[in-house]
Amino acid sequence: DVKVTQSSRYLVKRTGEKVFLECVQDMDHENMFWYRQDPGLGLRLIYFSYDVKMKEKGDIPEGYSVSREKKERFSLILESASTNQTSMYLCASSLWTGDGYTFGSGTRLTVV
Amino acid sequence: AQSVTQLDSHVSVSEGTPVLLRCNYSSSYSPSLFWYVQHPNKGLQLLLKYTSAATLVKGINGFEAEFKKSETSFHLTKPSAHMSDAAEYFCVVSFSSNTGKLIFGQGTTLQVKP
Numbered sequence: 001d002v003k004v005t006q007s008s009r010y011l012v013k014r015t016g017e018k019v020f021l022e023c024v025q026d027m028d029h030e031n032m033f034w035y036r037q038d039p040g041l042g043l044r045l046i047y048f049s050y051d052v053k054m055k056e057k058g059d060i061p062e063g064y065s066v067s068r069e070k071k072e073r074f075s076l077i078l079e080s081a082s083t084n085q086t087s088m089y090l091c092a093s094s095l096w097t098g099d100g101y102t103f104g105s106g107t108r109l110t111v112v
Numbered sequence: 113a114q115s116v117t118q119l120d121s122h123v124s125v126s127e128g129t130p131v132l133l134r135c136n137y138s139s140s141y142s143p144s145l146f147w148y149v150q151h152p153n154k155g156l157q158l159l160l161k162y163t164s165a166a167t168l169v170k171g172i173n174g175f176e177a178e179f180k181k182s183e184t185s186f187h188l189t190k191p192s193a194h195m196s197d198a199a200e201y202f203c204v205v206s207f208s209s210n211t212g213k214l215i216f217g218q219g220t221t222l223q224v225k226p
Contacts, residue, residue, distance in 0.1 A: 004155075043202070043216045090155055100146045100204070101214065103155035 023091030135203030
C-alpha cells in the first residue's frame with residue numbers, strides 16, 4: 001500500500017514564525033498536493049507539484065510556498081505564520097488522476 | 113463550469129438501516145469520480161472510484177456507488193449501516209486526466225444512531 005507520511009500530527013507555532021510541514025510518499029508518485037481543511041469551507045488546494053522542482057499554485061497559495069527537491073518529498077512552508085493559518089493540513093499523492101489520491105493523516109497546526 | 117454538489121450536509125440513520133449519500137456533478141466532460149471517508153482527526157481514505165468502466169462500483173466496507181450519466185449523479189449507498197460508518201464523506205470529481213487536480217464536494221456528515 002502507498003503510504004503518505006506527514007511528519008507532525010499536531011503542531012503549535014507562534015505568529016511570525018517560519019513553519020515547515022513535511023510530507024513523504026513511498027510509491028514513486030509523480031503528483032503531490034497540499035490542502036487545508038477548515039470547517040464549513042471543505043478542502044482547499046494550496047499548491048501542487050507534478051514533478052521534482054516543479055510547483056503550481058492552487059486556489060489559496062497566498063502566505064505559503066512549497067519545495068520539491070526530491071520526488072518523494074513535498075514540503076509546505078508558511079513564510080510568516082499567522083493565526084488565520086490555523087487549520088488541518090493534508091498532503092496527498094497520486095500516480096495519475098484516475099487512481100485518485102492517497103492522503104496522509106494530516107497535521108493540525110495551531111498558530112498562537 | 114465544472115462542479116460537484118453533495119446534496120445533504122448531514123445524514124442521520126439508525127444502525128442496520130440503509131445509507132444513501134447523494135452527489136451530483138456538473139461537467140461537459142466525462143469525469144472520474146471518487147468517494148472518500150474521513151473519520152475524526154484522520155486523513156481521507158478512498159472508498160471507491162469510477163473511471164469509465166462498470167457503472168456500479170463496489171468499494172470497501174460494503175459501500176457501493178452507481179454512476180448515472182443521464183442524471184449526472186454518483187450516489188453512495190450501503191445496505192446496512194454500522195456504528196463505525198459514522199464519519200464525513202466526500203464526493204470528489206476529476207474532469208481531466210492530465211491535470212491531476214480533483215474537485216471536492218463540501219462533505220456529508222453521516223451520523224449512525226444505536
